[in-house]
Amino acid sequence: MEILKHECGVALIRLLKPLEYYQEKYGTWMYGLNKLYLLMEKQHNRGQEAAGLACVKLQADPGEEYMFRERALGAGAITEIFGTVHSHFKDLTAEQLHDAEYAKKCLPFAGELYMGHLRYSTTGKSGISYVHPFLRRNNWRAKNLALCGNFNLTNVDEIFADITAAGQHPRKYADTYIMLEQVGHRLDREVERLYNICKEEGLQGMDITHAIENRIDLTNVLKTSSPQWDGGYVICGLTGSGESFAVRDPWGIRPAFWYMDDEIMVLASERPVIQTVLNVQADSIRELLPGQAILVNKKGEMRLAQINRPKNVKPCSFERIYFSRGSDIDIYKERKKLGERLVGPILKALGGDIDHTVFSFIPNTAEVAFYGMLEGFDNYLNKLKAERIEALGHKPTHEELKQILSRRIRSEKVAIKDIKLRTFIAEGNTRNDLAAHVYDITYGSLTPYQDSLVIIDDSIVRGTTLKQSIIGILDRLHPKKIVIVSSSPQVRYPDYYGIDMASMEQFIAFKAAIALLEDRGMQHVIEYAYRKSKAQTELPKEKMANYVKEIYAPFTDEEISAKIVELLTPAGTQAKVQIVYQTLEGLHEACPHHPGDWYFSGDYPTPGGVKLVNKAFIDWVEQNYQF
Known part of the structure; x- marks a missing residue:
């Protein structure tokens, strides 16, 4: 069999309880981090050229870092990035390591939102700067964006021409950077729209910030940034204010599956990965539908939204x-057939x-x-x-x-x-x-x-x-x-x-x-x-x-x-x-x-x-x- 380089793998986790809950029930506040590691290792077949992860910490005080990222190249990238993350914890005392409150306040990658990516390059472009997740930084927490995806766009040239005509200047001529700029631009506009509303209501200072973060609706962002995308995609994102989302192409070309209970929401590129990592039945896992997005807001409330109308639905038979x-x-039955x-x-x-x-x-x-x-x-x-x-x-x-x-x-x-x-x-x-x-x-x-x-x-x-x-x-x-x-x-x-x-x-x-x-x-x-x-x-x-x-x-x-x-x-x-x-x-x-x-x-x-x-x-x- 000739090895084909192909679809990347994505994993998204939203913890729905405080870190103390997981420390008490599972013996570690690293429950989400450990599950992300397993989700990525179980999807190693989908990308062996590079890997990356991002984490967002809720309720960080001003001046404290709240968005973290680690990336690496090569077949051993998963081991490398998680090794680097855990290196931050190696000098802790046993008491500190098991103190969820201390972790939440002081430790990097101790968060409630996690996102992972496994990369197979389909463009021939390589190097750490092309490894997902991609970050778009801003002093406004709600405008910070981490993005990763399993996708290829066929019309990068058209989109690039459009966004540069509108005055934007992407750092690279690559589909991921261009999508990052598109989503980021619409996120900026959404935050500014809410800012003006809050000002008119007489809010000031941090009250405006909190009001924006509580009201932000990423369906607006996705509906205005994604209609032009021609290709197969599952795009996942995190914002610095605690929003998470995944959106699937309207043709249903690339796959995504999700599971949610009262402790966790998980999305991955393949269903059995979620079954194995969370020990749940296949019928409790749902497929993200063509053109649909799953979104979890800062409060941990999940909603499904139809972002783009389904078109000529053709899920990939490969x-x-x-x-x-x-x-x-x-899949097992289909391959036998x-x-x-x-x-x-x-x-x-x-x-x-x-x-x-x-x-x-x-x-x-x-x-x-x-x-x-x-x-x-x-x-x-x-x-x-x-x-x-x-x-x-x-x-x-x-x-x-x-x-x-x-x-x-x-x-x-x-x-x-x-x-x-x-x-x-x-x-x-x-x-x-x-x-x-x-x-x-x-x-x-x-x-x-x-x-x-x-x-x-x-x-x-x-x-x-x-x-x-x-x-x-x-x-x-x-x-x-x-x-x-x-x-x-x-x-x-x-x-x-x-x-x-x-x-x-x-x-x-x-x-x-x-x-x-x-x-x-x-x-x-x-x-x-x-x-x-x-x-x-x-x-x-x-x-x-x-x-x-x-x-x-x-x-x-x-x-x-x-x-x-x-x-x-x-x-x-x-x-x-x-x-x-x-x-x-x-x-x-x-x-x-x-x-x-x-x-x-x-x-x-x-x-x-x-x-x-x-x-x-x-x-x-x-x-x-x-x-």
Whole structure:
């Protein structure tokens, strides 16, 4: 499996009781901090390049710090940031460490609001200045803002032009900074609006401050700052005055789940994370709906608000296939269903011969789909057994029954993830030689030259691991045939909402379609699609069409799959190789509530996605052709 860099992870905690309560009940005032650590570690799969956390302390006196942040780079960032936080407590006496009142008054990160973020860069921009949460400081506590998110915007250029035209000056040309400026600007206006009202009421000094903090409504802020955002997002925020919020995109592309009782409100990118960390049932956790925000004010009062009207709702199906942890009950069932849906196409590839076939999977993310595939074949074989018994026409003898019932689906752990490819080996041939050893095989797991091997993966995007490692090493077992199975359809189009798949040349399906066009002398299809894409570049993005679809239109899925096999099979491979892909219909049947399939179908949920796929295609053509 080629590792995809993808959606980040977010975690938001609002403690609803004083710190003394948690000290008395749980033996530590660090209850919220500890839960944040667990929420982040349980979502480590979502971001291994950097991590950050923010904390807000309620009821701080003037002159005392009330908003804290810690960030770090690298795969060990979670350990590093929490280690740094705890370093502030290492010289405390046991009495001080267990004194919630002392912690509240004197210690950093001893607060009631916590927010955490795990980062996978989808922009190529790196460095600590790009690590969430982002802070916008101000002397007015209510104007202080910490922001983090799991998102990608497709129209950063348009938003940047708009806010600079209005007089703002973002520190960096990056979507997070731009969103921070937008939300921060509207937060400033909201505070100023309330300030004027309070002045008219005759309030003065700290009375104005307290009145503003008690009346502030972040729904106004979100409704005026977010409508322009085109993309998939879950944005979380904290203000210095004690407001917390999370808002989801109106297309429902990125996921968020929340739980609340009388002690705590928690939001995270994945449901089972909350289940495990708080030991609560799945049915007590709710999904944040498309365009919806959850907000908790300074007093700890929660409200849900519809910030943006839901549009063309398309939750990301890749979350279900690969990104989210498979421990979610629904995702587990869906991944099994994806495997089960492939029984028919696999049988066709095998010519029906399951007696001389070994089934396996590519570790580790395809394992659940593998179980579903096995169940499907078990059901198929049981049906065959019943038909054979019925066809006997007489009461079967013990030997006849034994012969029929002894047929089994043979499964083995054939591929083993052995080592991690180290990027410090950069020389082409040397690097490729090392890549060939990322996987190892279980020798003797099939009968050479007699058995076929079916091996399932969750997706095939670039195909580099198949070509450099997997096919070659599986061929050492001398199978008669190797059938590579993808539990998802052919990935044909870039994603612009969080996954690191943004340019055309990455996709083996695109390379295969182009190769077929060239093989058949149909380069005019490329030229026509290019000219149509180029002709609409001045149109508003809402009026653009995805002309990249025309590259695939002349061919069946099977023709493209056959060409992919040709491109990916290493020279000298003895076994016949075939690739079987999931169909779009199979995907939607297995994941009925997550119809977002733009990377497979080209049907982007937002206008920005259509604009960017055309740009990616234009860029690719101009680098490779002279039309």
